[in-house]
Amino acid sequence: MTPRSTTPHGLNDESRQFSLLVNSVTDYAIYMLDPEGVIRTWNPGGQRIKGYLAEEVIGTNFARFYLPEEVEAGLPQRNLQTAATEGRYVDEGWRLRQDGTRFRASVVIDPIYENGELLGFAKITRDITERHTAQEQLEEAQQSLLQAQKMEAIGKFTLGLAHDFNNLLTIIANCLDLLSLRVKDGALATLVDTAQRAIERGALLTRQLLTFGRGQALAPEELTLAGLLEDIQPLLQRAAGGNIRLSAAVPASLPALELDRSQLEAAILNLVCNSRDALPHGGNIEITASAQQLRDPSRPDSALQTYVCVAVTDNGEGISLADQARVFEPFFTTKPVGRGSGLGLSQVFGFTSHSKGFTQLASTPGQGTQVTLCFPAQEV
Ligand SMILES: Nc1ncnc2c1ncn2[C@@H]1O[C@H](COP(=O)(O)OP(=O)(O)O)[C@@H](O)[C@H]1O
Ligand SMILES: [Mg+2]
Numbered sequence: 001m002t003p004r005s006t007t008p009h010g011l012n013d014e015s016r017q018f019s020l021l022v023n024s025v026t027d028y029a030i031y032m033l034d035p036e037g038v039i040r041t042w043n044p045g046g047q048r049i050k051g052y053l054a055e056e057v058i059g060t061n062f063a064r065f066y067l068p069e070e071v072e073a074g075l076p077q078r079n080l081q082t083a084a085t086e087g088r089y090v091d092e093g094w095r096l097r098q099d100g101t102r103f104r105a106s107v108v109i110d111p112i113y114e115n116g117e118l119l120g121f122a123k124i125t126r127d128i129t130e131r132h133t134a135q136e137q138l139e140e141a142q143q144s145l146l147q148a149q150k151m152e153a154i155g156k157f158t159l160g161l162a163h164d165f166n167n168l169l170t171i172i173a174n175c176l177d178l179l180s181l182r183v184k185d186g187a188l189a190t191l192v193d194t195a196q197r198a199i200e201r202g203a204l205l206t207r208q209l210l211t212f213g214r215g216q217a218l219a220p221e222e223l224t225l226a227g228l229l230e231d232i233q234p235l236l237q238r239a240a241g242g243n244i245r246l247s248a249a250v251p252a253s254l255p256a257l258e259l260d261r262s263q264l265e266a267a268i269l270n271l272v273c274n275s276r277d278a279l280p281h282g283g284n285i286e287i288t289a290s291a292q293q294l295r296d297p298s299r300p301d302s303a304l305q306t307y308v309c310v311a312v313t314d315n316g317e318g319i320s321l322a323d324q325a326r327v328f329e330p331f332f333t334t335k336p337v338g339r340g341s342g343l344g345l346s347q348v349f350g351f352t353s354h355s356k357g358f359t360q361l362a363s364t365p366g367q368g369t370q371v372t373l374c375f376p377a378q379e380v
Contacts, residue, residue, distance in 0.1 A: 051098030159213025278316025
């Protein structure tokens with residue numbers, strides 16, 4: 001027979017074993033509640049995760065770990081009830097530490113019965129904030145990668161189409177030019193003239209598609225945002241119309257940019273026109289700008305660098321979440337035929353990415369929209 005130690009300090013005393021076990025665990029908060037949810041025991045894991053010492057929490061209700069709005073909604077007591085009636089309560093949610101910060105908790109509550117009587121609950125909580133945050137970041141990165149790949153694919157497709165289309169248009173335009181030399185007047189001359197104007201519209205369209213597909217050659221020059229906005233202010237004001245308050249607050253001290261001036265003007269004009277269309281009953285359009293240290297979101301591993309960002313913000317009708325994923329696609333429009341071409345934001349997108357920058361969109365339906373163009377600042 002193996003000799004059994006009878007000393008109370010050995011590992012043979014069951015309640016001592018249990019207490020040693022629970023008190024060595026620092027990764028899990030393991031504690032007991034009475035049937036009302038009052039904390040009866042505490043362990044180092046509880047202290048580490050939630051920040052309270054045993055004497056600070058024992059005797060108080062475990063509802064203190066819940067967010068105020070959840071306490072208001074009666075969640076702590078409901079969870080105990082679920083555990084009591086269903087035999088277990090398992091959940092993941094946000095909880096409060098002593099210092100008021102939140103952590104993501106994985107929670108298990110087991111009821112403890114003796115002879116059919118509910119004595120209380122065993123509660124195990126684990127801090128899974130890191131895993132939760134990592135998962136969220138991963139999902140975000142996957143989402144923006146998917147979006148970038150989609151835009152890349154549409155860009156390539158559009159570019160090929162625009163090139164072919166352009167070649168055909170050039171042939172037709174040349175033929176029409178030759179025809180117009182021979183047909184001087186009469187009904188035939190009118191037909192040739194109409195066809196030539198249609199060719200001009202077609203050429204504009206292909207230029208816009210080329211811009212989106214980054215096939216349009218840019219003519220960058222050094223410029224400052226403040227200077228450019230001052231120049232086009234009257235144009236923007238006219239585009240915004242009478243019942244919209246348009247304001248521009250762009251510091252003159254921002255770093256200079258090396259950009260295609262007419263494309264940048266077109267991009268800002270496109271944004272102001274979109275904001276105007278989203279404000280059929282009037283409202284505000286604000287143009288603001290700042291220098292920021294950012295990473296190109298389509299290349300999360302790129303280094304931080306200085307970007308000059310110009311934002312056009314309106315308090316208009318906003319864009320639904322489903323549409324937000326599509327607004328930069330060429331020909332995507334929610335406007336009636338004749339009002340929208342669906343090429344405004346694709347010009348903005350194509351131009352910013354072709355200029356080594358990027359575009360950001362933030363919109364809340366019913367509240368407004370902000371489109372931000374970020375361009376790498378000129379190195380000094
Ligand atoms: N500031 C804005 N507020 C609300 N919706 C907008 C805004 N800007 C763009 N949109 C939405 O994005 C779509 C695409 O915009 P855009 O490419 O400029 O094409 P268009 O203006 O010709 O429709 C618009 O039809 C509209 O639904
Ligand atoms: Mg538009």
